[in-house]
Amino acid sequence: MTAVKSIAVLTSGGDSQGMNAAVRAVVRSALYHGVKVFGVQRGYQGLINNDITEMDLRSVGDIIQRGGTILQTARSKEFTTPEGQQLGAENLRNRGIDGLIVIGGDGSYQGANKLSKLGIKTMGLPGTIDNDIAFTDFTIGFDTAVSIVVDAINKLRDTMTSHERSSVVEVMGRHCGEIALYAGLASGAETILVPEVPHDCQEIAKRMSDNFAHGKRHSIILVAEGAGKGDDIARQIMEHNGIDARVTVLGHIQRGGTPTHTDRILASRLGDFAVRRLIEGDSGKSCGVIKGELVATDIDLVVNTKRPFNMELYNLALRLSQ
Ligand SMILES: Nc1ncnc2c1ncn2[C@@H]1O[C@H](COP(=O)(O)OP(=O)(O)O)[C@@H](O)[C@H]1O
Ligand SMILES: O=P(O)(O)OC[C@H]1O[C@](O)(COP(=O)(O)O)[C@@H](O)[C@@H]1O
Ligand SMILES: [Mg+2]
16 A cells, blocks of 8 residues: 555756656656656646646656756746645645655755645655755766766866966856865866855965966866856956966856766666655655665755755865865
């Protein structure tokens, strides 16, 4: 006997590579356990518009390797109102859907928390390139996004070294420096600017000049968008040390392309886990992986906890990039 007979799945907010793999896992796991499964189009907007269709095994064929999301995504203003949330919950109930799996980032989690408080059995899956959700080591899409940034920096290094230039690379992360931190450490960037740690352009310029004086032939400055605009940082540093700085804004390239195997496996594990928890009667949880183990944490706690910034990795990146 399963605690839910019929569930729905949606993707919301900024898309991320691996969302499709998560949708596939939810659909196939639900059907495996004899639970009906519905797909909601365009995130919470689809809940409001009643844009909900039943899915079968073939609805999720040939998608594990695709970026983006076959369910489409949206940022829905209407859903941030209590009326929008009530309507979304009613539309689910009217179809006899008694469980919902939300795949999205910190904003989507706020919405999932509201639905859970309205009595919908809701589970959240962390789907965002930003890695800004607490109580999971990684979010779905982060590994792919970091790989894309590292690959871009490898290419930039070649030409920067040849010209003895510095390169400012702006990456995503409106409120969170995880992409900059991981990509910076993995690519040997000399400077990593994140919203969590204050910076001083004069100090950065001085360190850069010292490095050039000691034989460095390039300098990579990685800036999370939440820490400043690449153009502004480049201008300020150049004013202090006169070293030619070129700016690259990676933008939405970071959110596209085929997910890495790490993201596909994370998405598959989390999607299946969320379904099993709903079947066992659990709800109001965020699914995550901590030290390799699947965990379910109260979504209310997750949305009210800021993910701690990893200063150990940050300091390591600085020490190793001298
Ligand atoms: N406080 C909130 N209450 C209810 N719904 C919210 C809230 N914050 C965000 N949402 C919903 O989640 C959607 C996605 O959030 P957003 O921050 O854009 O993306 P992400 O989930 O990737 O962080 C929003 O468009 C909105 O519909
Ligand atoms: O151009 P868009 O779609 O607003 O997305 C840009 C944003 O996407 C993100 O990667 C994720 O943002 P959300 O949490 O709002 O989905 C942010 O770091 C970045 O600012
Ligand atoms: Mg977000």
